[in-house]
Amino acid sequence: MNDISEREALVLDRLALARAQLLAANLELRDMQTRKAQRSERALTLSNVGRALLDAPMVSLLASIVLGSLIVGPKRVVPVVMRVGVSAWLTRTVRAVIGH
DSSP: OHHHHHHHHHHHHHHHHHHHHHHHHHHHHHHHHHHHHHHHHHSOOHHHHHHHHHHOHHHHHHHHHHHHHHHHOHHHHHHHHHHHHHHHHHHHHHHHHHHO
16 A cells, blocks of 8 residues: 555656646746747838838838839839829818818
8 A cells, every 4th residue: 555655646746747847848938939929029021011011001102102113113103193192182182171
């Protein structure tokens, strides 16, 4: 009987040690993931740039104008930008007048 209780105590000690090691590894992994997430929020990645452009519509407009100028040339982009800009300005003005 005494031999069985010693074995049980030995197994319970091993289980407690394994549980403590797993808990320490889990806490370390969570800490590492938190630090990695904080770094990735500040990093210049495509998803962060996309999020920034969605938050600032004028910046996205400017970026699309620059990109369009690089792709098709400024001679084709300027008339389109002016036409779209004037129509957007008129729409915004009419909405403001009707809203008041």
